[in-house]
Structure formats: structure tokens, C-alpha cells
Amino acid sequence: MSSNSYRNGSSISRGGGGGIKLENYNSKYSSSSSSFKSKVQQSTAASSSLRRSSTGSSRDDSTVSGRVRVAVRLRPRNSEEMVADADFADCVELQPELKRLKLRKNNWDSDTYEFDEVLTEFASQKRVYEVVAKPVVESVLDGYNGTVMAYGQTGTGKTYTLGRLGEEDAADRGIMVRAMEDILTEVSPENDLVSVSYFQLYMETIQDLLNPANDNISIVEDPKSGDVSLPGATLVEIRDHKSFMELLQLGEAHRFAANTKLNTESSRSHAILMVHIKRSVKGKNSSFSSENGNMTLTGKTLKPPVVRKSKLVIVDLAGSERIDKSGSEGHTLDEAKSINLSLSALGKCINALAENSAHVPVRDSKLTRLLRDSFGGTARTSLIITIGPSPRHRGETSSTIMFGQRAMKVENMVKIKEEFDYKSLSRRLEIQLDKLIAEHERQQKAFQDEIERIALEAQKRVAEVEQNFADALEMEKQKCQKDYMESVKRLEEQAAKQEKQGHRKVKVGPSEDVIDPKSNSEPPLLFASGEVAEIKQKLHNEILLRKAAEAEVDNLRNQMIHWKNTEAARNAELLKLRKMLEDEECQKAKLEEEIEMLQSQLLQISFEADESRRNLDRDLSGNVPSSLDSLIPQVKHQQLRESGDGEKASMVKLFEQVGLHKILSLLESEDADVRIHAVKVVANLAAEESNQEKIVEAGGLTSLLTLLRSSNDETIHRVAAGAIANLAMNETNQELIMSQGGISLLSLTAAKAEDPQTLRMVAGAIANLCGNDKLQAKLRAEGGIRALLGMVRCRHPDVLAQVARGIANFAKCESRASTQGAKSGRSVLIEDGALPWIVQNANNEASPIRRHIELALCHLAQHEVNAKEMITGGALWELVRISRDCSREDIRALAQRTLKSSPSFQAELKRLRIDYS
Ligand SMILES: Nc1ncnc2c1ncn2[C@@H]1O[C@H](COP(=O)(O)OP(=O)(O)OP(=O)(O)O)[C@@H](O)[C@H]1O
Numbered sequence: 001m002s003s004n005s006y007r008n009g010s011s012i013s014r015g016g017g018g019g020i021k022l023e024n025y026n027s028k029y030s031s032s033s034s035s036f037k038s039k040v041q042q043s044t045a046a047s048s049s050l051r052r053s054s055t056g057s058s059r060d061d062s063t064v065s066g067r068v069r070v071a072v073r074l075r076p077r078n079s080e081e082m083v084a085d086a087d088f089a090d091c092v093e094l095q096p097e098l099k100r101l102k103l104r105k106n107n108w109d110s111d112t113y114e115f116d117e118v119l120t121e122f123a124s125q126k127r128v129y130e131v132v133a134k135p136v137v138e139s140v141l142d143g144y145n146g147t148v149m150a151y152g153q154t155g156t157g158k159t160y161t162l163g164r165l166g167e168e169d170a171a172d173r174g175i176m177v178r179a180m181e182d183i184l185t186e187v188s189p190e191n192d193l194v195s196v197s198y199f200q201l202y203m204e205t206i207q208d209l210l211n212p213a214n215d216n217i218s219i220v221e222d223p224k225s226g227d228v229s230l231p232g233a234t235l236v237e238i239r240d241h242k243s244f245m246e247l248l249q250l251g252e253a254h255r256f257a258a259n260t261k262l263n264t265e266s267s268r269s270h271a272i273l274m275v276h277i278k279r280s281v282k283g284k285n286s287s288f289s290s291e292n293g294n295m296t297l298t299g300k301t302l303k304p305p306v307v308r309k310s311k312l313v314i315v316d317l318a319g320s321e322r323i324d325k326s327g328s329e330g331h332t333l334d335e336a337k338s339i340n341l342s343l344s345a346l347g348k349c350i351n352a353l354a355e356n357s358a359h360v361p362v363r364d365s366k367l368t369r370l371l372r373d374s375f376g377g378t379a380r381t382s383l384i385i386t387i388g389p390s391p392r393h394r395g396e397t398s399s400t401i402m403f404g405q406r407a408m409k410v411e412n413m414v415k416i417k418e419e420f421d422y423k424s425l426s427r428r429l430e431i432q433l434d435k436l437i438a439e440h441e442r443q444q445k446a447f448q449d450e451i452e453r454i455a456l457e458a459q460k461r462v463a464e465v466e467q468n469f470a471d472a473l474e475m476e477k478q479k480c481q482k483d484y485m486e487s488v489k490r491l492e493e494q495a496a497k498q499e500k501q502g503h504r505k506v507k508v509g510p511s512e513d514v515i516d517p518k519s520n521s522e523p524p525l526l527f528a529s530g531e532v533a534e535i536k537q538k539l540h541n542e543i544l545l546r547k548a549a550e551a552e553v554d555n556l557r558n559q560m561i562h563w564k565n566t567e568a569a570r571n572a573e574l575l576k577l578r579k580m581l582e583d584e585e586c587q588k589a590k591l592e593e594e595i596e597m598l599q600s601q602l603l604q605i606s607f608e609a610d611e612s613r614r615n616l617d618r619d620l621s622g623n624v625p626s627s628l629d630s631l632i633p634q635v636k637h638q639q640l641r642e643s644g645d646g647e648k649a650s651m652v653k654l655f656e657q658v659g660l661h662k663i664l665s666l667l668e669s670e671d672a673d674v675r676i677h678a679v680k681v682v683a684n685l686a687a688e689e690s691n692q693e694k695i696v697e698a699g700g701l702t703s704l705l706t707l708l709r710s711s712n713d714e715t716i717h718r719v720a721a722g723a724i725a726n727l728a729m730n731e732t733n734q735e736l737i738m739s740q741g742g743i744s745l746l747s748l749t750a751a752k753a754e755d756p757q758t759l760r761m762v763a764g765a766i767a768n769l770c771g772n773d774k775l776q777a778k779l780r781a782e783g784g785i786r787a788l789l790g791m792v793r794c795r796h797p798d799v800l801a802q803v804a805r806g807i808a809n810f811a812k813c814e815s816r817a818s819t820q821g822a823k824s825g826r827s828v829l830i831e832d833g834a835l836p837w838i839v840q841n842a843n844n845e846a847s848p849i850r851r852h853i854e855l856a857l858c859h860l861a862q863h864e865v866n867a868k869e870m871i872t873g874g875a876l877w878e879l880v881r882i883s884r885d886c887s888r889e890d891i892r893a894l895a896q897r898t899l900k901s902s903p904s905f906q907a908e909l910k911r912l913r914i915d916y917s
Contacts, residue, residue: 066414068381070404071117071132072101074389075157081390090389091397094120103398104391113401116408121389125171128161129178132384136312137179139380140277141186143308143416147315147374148175151403152386153396154319161384162316163271165248176273176314180244183275183312189239193278196244197233198251200258201342202269204366207258209251209271210234215258219369226377228370235276248273268318270342270367275312280305305428308416313374318343320400342367347403350375354409375407380414383407429595436591440584447577454574458567465563469556476549483545487538494531660685660698667703676715679707683723692727701727701736708745714758717749721761728768737765738775738782747787756796763791763799767806773813780828785810789834797846804841804852807834811859818863827866829856835873842878851891854882858894867904876905880916 093102096118102110117131136146150158166173187194198209208214217232238244345365352360353376362372373379385404387397666678685691708720727733750762766788788806791799817823844850860866861879883895899905899916909916
């Protein structure tokens with residue numbers, strides 16, 4: 001008996017330089033799933049180690065070659081075969097330990113084929129899962145795409161192998177159930193997401209098995225990544241085994257119902273279960289850095305968490321009978337051809353891939369389009385071919401075996417895909433921001449409470465000290481008064497006593513003892529000097545007491561100074577705390593900006609994704625996408641790249657590609673986000689002088705004014721005003737702005753705006769209009785000058801510089817009009833009360849402000865009619881200073897000339913005895 005040995009796909013590898021030898025395949029595959037698994041893990045590790053960081057939204061990881069694995073499974077004889085084939089031997093003989101299958105040609109001859117795994121009629125469902133599907137499932141859990149597919153003649157056990165639910169006997173569970181069990185055990189419900197779609201493909205139509213009404217689902221292929229998706233199919237999130245079983249049952253019921261309705265058999269349709277897994281990659285989340293236990297965020301280190309998205313596709317193919325046979329079973333040839341179109345297309349693709357052909361006809365059928373990643377793509381693919389033992393079906397069995405042999409030659413480049421998860425980053429940032437805001441508010445409240453407490457305490461202490469001081473003073477005063485009164489009383493008593501004694505002695509008679517009160521004799525004097533000494537002593541005591549009181553007062557005063565100093569220190573502390581609060585506010589604002597930027601990026605990315613999906617849908621259905629729709633992502637994308645180096649070039653490109661009219665039409669978009677992006681693009685275009693005429697011609701100026709009028713959005717106000725300011729550099733445009741009510745609009749915006757940047761733009765636009773001789777009167781009448789002067793309430797130097805420029809422009813035009821005799825009377829600027837601000841800022845330390853104001857002063861001083869106010873308003877001194885100190889030679893000379901030529905200034909200088917001739 002001769003025996004031809006057919007080498008399978010592995011023989012290519014053996015022949016190729018650096019390829020893996022057949023023995024390796026065999027040994028790896030034969031030593032059960034664990035060896036396959038270890039290979040998968042090696043590949044994963046290899047790809048991980050080769051992984052490079054990328055700034056894009058997805059990462060391109062290294063690829064690892066992985067041949068399609070093919071196992072063959074023999075179904076046991078069924079009861080019909082037991083009878084019909086009783087006298088015949090099986091058409092195949094399996095040698096599982098050698099991974100070989102012998103297909104009998106006749107009684108004495110057979111062909112031998114080698115497979116990655118050979119599963120006999122006794123192989124359990126568990127073993128089949130472990131060798132065929134488990135490695136793929138593990139690979140999918142690691143982030144690779146994977147496919148498990150069954151191919152074979154009707155009734156050979158494809159559905160048995162893949163789709164058995166095993167409700168009565170758990171040992172019967174097929175690959176679908178077992179795969180989901182492994183997936184659910186492995187994933188984390190908090191961080192990972194598993195969702196499933198289930199559909200069938202029949203005669204080139206895809207029907208949703210989870211929602212039968214959805215019976216014409218389209219396939220979407222990402223042109224860049226080649227990813228295939230079915231956005232129209234129902235996608236159900238799976239959280240537990242029970243919900244998955246219910247879903248499979250539902251799918252089976254719908255499959256049965258659909259096939260009955262179509263009057264077909266299940267074996268004519270391909271059933272496809274798609275399991276989508278999204279897992280977060282641990283250790284790759286560098287969003288936050290932790291310093292001293294506090295989370296810090298910076299724009300540079302901000303990186304979203306990384307997720308791996310993978311997909312397990314389980315395909316129960318239609319029966320692989322030959323066309324002629326199908327036809328003979330009731331279908332017309334055409335119908336049979338059509339039914340088998342996808343299967344034969346799959347065969348052709350596999351042939352082409354096996355032969356390394358340059359052209360692989362993937363687009364010939366929906367099945368091949370769906371499976372493009374599974375054969376010759378980036379997925380890890382395992383194919384199980386099912387055969388029956390009956391010699392009556394030898395032809396089908398042989399063609400199934402040949403299909404499997406060719407599939408073994410197909411080489412895939414398995415590849416892991418990681419993406420940045422912007423949505424989850426955004427969620428995290430929002431939570432973090434909320435925390436920071438709450439913490440900030442808590443600190444602020446604590447600071448304020450502390451400030452109030454310190455202030456109250458200080459007040460209390462000061463009041464106490466003051467009260468003590470007043471009490472002590474009062475007591476001392478009372479004591480002094482009392483002592484004084486007592487002393488006076490005592491003295492009066494003594495004086496009265498003395499007087500009484502004197503009288504008594506005179507009355508006694510002319511003897512030696514008689515004392516004449518008028519005489520100056522010794523005894524009364526002696527008596528008096530004793531009294532005086534006593535009084536002196538008391539006085540001395542009084543002085544001492546007073547000194548003590550003064551010392552007490554000094555002491556209390558010192559205490560008060562001390563308390564005041566303490567209070568000053570506390571005030572300094574308060575100032576410090578306030579400064580810290582301000583810094584916190586700044587930090588918060590920065591964080592909010594970061595969030596806004598990320599959200600805008602996120603919005604941009606999801607918007608682009610939606611858009612490309614829609615475009616693809618349209619492409620597929622043969623429609624040409626509307627240029628306006630496709631413009632939106634371009635405009636947004638443009639906005640994202642605004643800060644890049646190639647900004648101008650890309651602007652011009654965008655301008656040429658999409659056309660100005662389309663960009664302008666987006667200014668009226670319903671979507672506020674689109675409006676904002678569009679106005680930014682228009683503002684960028686308007687910054688180029690060469691574009692300005694085209695923008696105005698296309699109605700851009702009118703659109704910008706309308707937008708300024710209708711929108712309440714501060715960003716739109718700022719950017720639109722900026723664009724108008726750019727367009728207002730041109731004289732014709734200035735007149736157009738005026739004629740379309742632009743001044744009132746800008747004035748209104750100036751009155752409402754808070755943001756310095758918006759005010760800067762509005763002030764810039766008005767300043768440009770101020771330089772137009774023809775518009776002077778209208779500008780004032782429509783409130784432009786008042787609006788300009790009103791903006792000095794914002795002390796931001798950029799705003800003040802624009803106001804100063806506007807004033808200088810206006811003063812220059814006025815001066816020109818006065819010289820030409822077109823204007824008489826005082827300057828409008830003086831009449832509108834601008835002079836005090838002009839004088840105040842004439843020596844402003846910011847040179848753009850100072851220079852414009854100096855110029856304005858020189859223009860105003862040209863006309864005698866302004867001189868009186870300028871002298872009383874202090875402008876003369878500034879002119880003198882300018883004429884001496886101004887760093888600009890031309891302004892200095894102008895000021896000198898003006899001072900010399902003005903009789904009023906000369907008279908005043910003379911009056912003040914300042915020599916300036
Ligand atoms: N390995 C097996 N052990 C026992 N019974 C099996 C085995 N494989 C298949 N069967 C039985 O064979 C019959 C046909 O199997 P199944 O429906 O799975 O075939 P199929 O290839 O999916 O057919 P179709 O292409 O028509 O869908 C079923 O009754 C099934 O229970």
C-alpha cells in the first residue's frame with residue numbers, strides 16, 4: 001500500500017529562512033494548549049517589549065507572525081451511518097499521536113495529511129476547546145484579535161463544536177460558552193468591558209440575530225487600520241454567564257425563525273458571534289504625578305490611560321457541500337452559487353494567501369470582508385475542520401481536508417493594539433478637578449474663618465486695652481482729684497485753726513505772750529514753716545503719684561503699640577493668605593483650561609470617528625459625502641493644529657481644499673462647538689492680508705458681525721472681534737463695518753465683556769476705525785469713543801495699549817481735519833472727558849501705552865482751541881516732559897515745536913517763569 005505524505009503549511013516555514021520547523025509546530029501543538037499558550041505569551045511579551053510610545057491616539061505595536069492553526073475533528077458515526085455504512089470501513093483513519101489523518105483512496109491506497117491537531121470521534125468538548133480555542137481566547141484577553149472558525153460539510157458537527165449550550169449536560173458545552181466563561185473569569189468588572197454582537201450572513205445579507213428587525217447590516221472597514229466593524233449590529237454588554245446564555249438562546253431562536261421564514265436551513269447561513277473586549281492596561285496610566293501626596297497636573301505630562309481593545313470572532317460557517325450537490329438537493333444552480341458565493345470566495349482568498357499571491361480577492365464577498373483580519377490579517381486564527389466518517393461523502397471530506405491544508409499555509413501578522421482612553425481620562429480629570437475645587441473651597445472657607453477669628457480677637461484685645469487704659473486713667477484722675485481736695489480741705493482747716501488761735505492771743509492782753517497777728521514775730525512763722533514743709537511733702541507725694549500714673553499710662557501705651565504691631569503682623573499674614581488664595585485660583589483656572597482642551601480633543605476625536613464612520617457608510621452605499629459634512633472635522637482638526645509650525649501652510653491648504661464659502665457657512669452651524677471652531681479658522685484666515693478681500697467678498701464680514709450680534713459665547717465674541725479687528729485694518733472694510741452697525745455692536749460687546757482678551761480685540765477693532773478720517777463723526781455719534789474710553793476700566797496693559805492707540809489715531813485725524821478747516825471747536829476727546837486719563841498715562845511705564853499717549857498729546861496740542869483745557873488739566877507739564885525726555889526723536893521734536901508755536905503755552909510758561917523759547 002503506497003502512501004503519499006502531504007506536507008501542510010508548516011512545510012513553507014521549514015523551507016523559509018528563520019521559519020519555525022514542522023517539528024516545533026507539532027511539538028508545541030501536541031503538548032496540549034499550554035504549549036500553544038506559552039507561545040502566545042512569548043509573542044505577547046515580544047510585542048510588549050518592542051512597543052514604542054507614540055503621541056497619536058493609537059499605538060502601533062510590533063507584529064508577530066502567527067500561522068493559522070488548523071485542527072481536524074471526526075464526528076462519530078450516527079445511527080443512519082451505522083446502518084447504511086455497516087459493511088464499509090470509515091473513509092478516514094486518524095493517527096492523533098502523530099497528528100496525521102489518512103484519507104482512503106481505495107482499499108489499498110490512502111493519502112496522509114498532517115494537521116496541528118487531530119481530534120478523534122472520542123475527543124471531548126473540553127479537549128476540543130482547550131486545543132482549538134483556549135489559546136486564541138487567552139490571546140484575545142491579552143489584547144490581540146482572534147478568530148475561531150468551524151468549516152465542514154453539513155452535519156459534521158460545526159454547530160456541535162461551537163454552539164452547544166450544554167444546558168442538560170455541562171460536559172457538552174461548546175466553544176462559544178466555554179470561551180465566554182474564560183473571558184468572564186479573567187476580566188475585571190470595574191475596569192474592563194465585554195460586549196457581544198451576534199448575526200448571520202445569508203445570501204450576502206447580514207441579519208442581526210439579537211434584533212431580527214435589523215436585517216440589512218452594513219460592514220464598515222477602517223481604511224487606515226483595516227479594522228472591520230458592524231456599527232449597525234446590536235451590541236450587548238455581558239456582565240455574567242447567565243446573561244450570555246440568554247443571549248445565545250435568543251440568537252439561536254432568531255436564527256431558527258429567520259431560516260424558517262427564508263425557507264432555508266441553518267447550514268446555508270454563516271453564524272458569527274463577535275465578542276468585543278476593552279481592557280485597561282495597568283501601569284501605563286501616567287496621567288498624574290504625585291508630589292508630597294498631592295496630585296499635580298501639568299499639560300506636558302498629561303497622558304490618558306491606555307486601553308487594549310480586542311475582538312474574538314467565532315464563526316460557524318455554512319455547510320461546505322459542493323455546488324453541484326447542493327443544486328441536486330433542491331436549489332437551482334444560481335441560487336446554490338449565490339448561497340455558496342461567500343464560502344467559495346473564502347476558499348479563493350485562502351488559496352491566494354497560501355500561494356502568497358499578490359492579489360487576494362477579499363472584496364468578493366461579505367464573508368471575506370468580515371474575515372479579512374482573520375486570514376492574512378493581524379488576528380490569531382484557529383480553524384477547526386469537521387468531517388464525517390462515511391465513505392459515501394468521501395468527496396466532501398477530501399475537499400474539507402484540502403481546505404484545511406491550504407488554510408495552514410496562511411500566515412497572519414498578529415498585532416496588539418492599544419489606544420489612549422481619552423474618555424476615561426476626561427472622567428478622571430473631572431473627578432480630580434471636582435476634588436481640587438472642593439478642597440480649594442474648603443481651604444478658602446478655613447482661611448476666611450481664620451481671618452475673621454483673628455480680626456475679632458484683635459478687635460477684642462484692642463478694645464480691652466483701650467478700656468483698661470481709660471479705666472486706669474479715670475481712676476488715677478479721681479484719685480488725684482480726691483487727694484487734691486483733701487489737701488485743700490486740710491489746708492483750709494489749718495488756716496482756719498491758725499486764724500482762730502491768732503485772735504485768741506490778741507484778746508488775752510498786752511503781755512509777752514500776746515501775739516499780734518499783724519506783727520512778724522517768730523512763733524507764727526515757725527508754725528507756718530512746719531505747715532509748708534508738710535505741704536511740700538504732700539506735693540512731693542503728689543508728684544510721685546503723678547509720675548507713677550504717667551508710668552502706668554506709658555506702660556499701657558506701649559502695650560497698645562505692641563498690640564498694634566501684632567495686628568500689623570496678622571494683617572501681613574492675612575495678605576499672605578490672600579496671595580495664596582489667588583495662586584490657588586490661578587492654578588484652578590489652569591486646570592480648567594487643561595480640561596477644556598482635553599474635552600475639545602476628546603470631542604474632536606469622537607467627532608472624527610463618527611464622521612469617518614458616516615463617510616464610510618456613504619462610500620459603501622455609493623454616495624459621495626457632502627463636502628460640508630466632511631469639512632467639519634477638517635475645520636476642527638485645523639483648530640487642533642492651530643498652534644503648530646505649519647499653521648499658515650495648512651490654513652492655505654484648508655482654504656484651497658474646502659473653499660471659503662463652506663468655511664463661512666459653518667459660522668451658522670447649529671452646533672456651538674462647530675461655530676467656535678469655524679470662527680477661529682476664519683479669524684486665522686483674516687490674519688493674512690491676502691485673504692481679507694476674499695473673506696469680505698464672500699460675506700465673511702457680515703457673517704462675523706451677525707455672529708457677534710447673535711452669540712452670547714465669550715469665546716465667539718473674542719475671536720469674532722479679533723477677526724473684525726484684522727479686517728478693520730483696511731479702509732474699505734472700515735466703512736463696511738460702520739455701515740453694517742459694527743460700531744454699536746463693538747460698543748455693546750465692550751460694555752458687556754469682562755475678559756481682557758475680548759476687550760483687547762474689541763479695543764483693537766475700534767482703534768483701527770479711529771484712524772479713518774471719514775468716520776470720525778459717526779464713530780463718536782454711535783458711541784465708539786465712549787466705548788473705547790470705557791474699556792480703561794480693565795487695567796490690563798494690552799487693553800490700555802489698544803485704547804491709547806485708538807486715542808492717538810483719533811487725535812491725529814481730528815488734528816488733520818482742524819488743519820484743513822473741516823473741524824472747529826475743541827477736541828471730541830477733551831469733550832468726552834478723555835484728558836485726565838491721557839495725562840495720567842502719558843508717562844505710563846508700558847512703552848506702547850506711553851508712546852501712543854505722547855503722540856495723542858502732541859496732536860491735541862497742535863490746536864490753540866484745546867490749549868486752555870490742556871493747561872488746566874496738567875497736559876502742559878507732560879508736553880514739557882515729552883519735549884525733554886521722550887526717547888523717540890520725532891515725538892520729542894514735535895512736542896518742542898508745538899510748545900514753541902502755541903501762544904497760550906508760551907504765555908503760561910512765561911507766567912510760571914519757565915524759559916522755553
Ligand atoms: N462529535 C460529536 N459527537 C456526537 N455527536 C455529534 C458530534 N458532532 C456532531 N454530532 C451530531 O451530529 C449532528 C449534526 O451536527 P451539527 O448540527 O453540529 O452539524 P453542522 O456541521 O453544524 O451542520 P450544519 O452545517 O447543517 O449546521 C447533530 O445531531 C450533532 O449532535
